[in-house]
Amino acid sequence: MENIKRKIIYLTLIILSGTLLFYGCGKSMNNSTNPTTSGTTPVAAASATIQNFAFSPAVIHLLPGGTVTWTNKDATAHTVTDVNGGFDSGNIAVDATFVHTFATAGTYTYKCTIHSMMATATVIVGN
């Protein structure tokens, strides 16, 4: 009898911790303000933010001829600069935006030239 009680308590604890874990995961996955990708379907117009020294989403899938609008939500200036020299926003002031049109298919990796510690991000242009 004591064994069954123990088993019930044990099972209850497992279910409870599983529920808490599930709730925790669901919460972080529903954090739509900071997605890591825009999804895999290319879009004609995408928006991105620069916040907490990070580009978000880190990967954007764009149709050829599409535009990306970046908004600087930090309290300091940033840049959106193609690592291969294709485009460069210059300093984007606090709350300012930068728009770039990607005419040609390809993979474009960009960085912030002010903050070398910031992770690069990517715009993948294609159908």
Ligand SMILES: [Cu+2]
């Ligand atoms: Cu920066």
